[in-house]
Amino acid sequence: MANWNxxxxxxxxxxxxxxxxxxxxYAAGASLGEASMIRLGGNFTIMMMVLVEGPTAELEQAVxxxxxxxxxxxxxxxxxxxxxRHMVPNVQVRxxxxxxxxxxxDVTGILADAGFNILELESDVxxxxxxxxxxxxxxxxxxxxxxxxxxxxxxxxxxxxRVDISSVETLIG
Amino acid sequence: MAVLDILxxxxxxxxxxxxxxxxxxxxxxxxxxxxxETRRAGPAAVGIAAPQVGRFQRILILDVSxxxxxxxxxxxxxxxxxxxxWEGFEIGREGCLSVPDxxxxxxxxxxxxxxxxxxxxxxxxxxxxxxxARALQHELDHLDGVLFVDRVVSRRTDLFRRKVYS
Numbered sequence: 331m332a333n334w335n336x337x338x339x340x341x342x343x344x345x346x347x348x349x350x351x352x353x354x355x356y357a358a359g360a361s362l363g364e365a366s367m368i369r370l371g372g373n374f375t376i377m378m379m380v381l382v383e384g385p386t387a388e389l390e391q392a393v394x395x396x397x398x399x400x401x402x403x404x405x406x407x408x409x410x411x412x413x414x415r416h417m418v419p420n421v422q423v424r425x426x427x428x429x430x431x432x433x434x435x436d437v438t439g440i441l442a443d444a445g446f447n448i449l450e451l452e453s454d455v456x457x458x459x460x461x462x463x464x465x466x467x468x469x470x471x472x473x474x475x476x477x478x479x480x481x482x483x484x485x486x487x488x489x490x491x492r493v494d495i496s497s498v499e500t501l502i503g
Numbered sequence: 504m505a506v507l508d509i510l511x512x513x514x515x516x517x518x519x520x521x522x523x524x525x526x527x528x529x530x531x532x533x534x535x536x537x538x539x540e541t542r543r544a545g546p547a548a549v550g551i552a553a554p555q556v557g558r559f560q561r562i563l564i565l566d567v568s569x570x571x572x573x574x575x576x577x578x579x580x581x582x583x584x585x586x587x588x589w590e591g592f593e594i595g596r597e598g599c600l601s602v603p604d605x606x607x608x609x610x611x612x613x614x615x616x617x618x619x620x621x622x623x624x625x626x627x628x629x630x631x632x633x634x635x636a637r638a639l640q641h642e643l644d645h646l647d648g649v650l651f652v653d654r655v656v657s658r659r660t661d662l663f664r665r666k667v668y669s
Contacts, residue, residue: 414604416604416605418596418598418606498595498596499570499595499596499634500597500598501549501550501595501596501597501634501637501638502545502546502547502548502549502599502600503548503549503550503551503552503597503598503599503600503638503641503642503651
């Protein structure tokens with residue numbers, strides 16, 4: 331019986347990581363599902379759904395040699411769920427502000443209280459060492475109107491954080 | 504006319520470039536009715552293009568009038584549409600009847616001016632903006648064998664995009 335696993339890999343970035351890791355998985359007879367891979371702070375990070383026919387230990391044996399060669403740390407978790415369970419975001423939140431501790435907690439805390447479900451979040455620090463600027467982009471799902479969410483985050487603007495909330499209209503054509 | 508079958512990825516026929524319409528006869532009118540019926544049968548599509556049902560002619564239907572606060576021209580049947588002018592760009596999320604269970608972010612022009620023919624072959628000139636302009640560009644791409652998945656960009660593109668002031 332085939333089972334989905336979540337494979338996480340992290341290590342210093344270099345060319346060829348994706349090719350080598352996915353080749354090893356393919357050679358082991360496993361297949362890939364949804365994945366998110368991105369370079370963060372000079373590291374390369376992978377989170378990937380892997381469908382394994384046999385025992386999970388076989389996936390571990392397949393990944394282990396290439397991971398140690400590329401000096402990647404990895405982790406495998408059996409998971410419930412599977413493909414074709416997408417939620418389409420209907421709200422987008424853009425945040426910019428002078429970098430300070432707690433921005434993410436403040437913004438997402440307010441959104442969570444409003445029942446907002448984060449589907450995707452990307453953030454970065456721009457602006458250089460002397461004047462860092464925090465930028466965050468969230469896409470998610472909410473039953474509440476955009477105006478009501480906007481009102482909830484209004485108090486953060488006093489702290490010099492700009493939060494822009496707008497609706498995402500997905501075009502089907 | 505019955506609801507037509509929708510071609511879906513990876514059907515190579517979706518990559519075909521469609522031919523202009525030259526004859527505006529009753530057969531064409533009947534096809535347009537079928538195309539409209541097919542658009543309405545699916546999941547809330549604001550547009551459809553003839554090649555999506557395997558007819559490789561430059562025909563598309565648009566109707567974004569169901570969206571709140573969206574400037575629009577109502578229900579449009581456009582034949583041989585061409586964009587003559589565009590300005591601005593915006594990221595927006597798109598999906599497609601021909602690409603089930605996937606949505607992605609695509610950059611499109613904010614405003615377009617187009618020339619086209621109506622269903623009787625009479626010339627039309629329209630200016631569109633926002634969601635309607637996006638829908639037009641999405642459907643027009645089908646006529647050239649292009650799918651929105653060919654244009655999907657990362658959220659990061661948006662993150663680092665520089666605003667262009669005209």
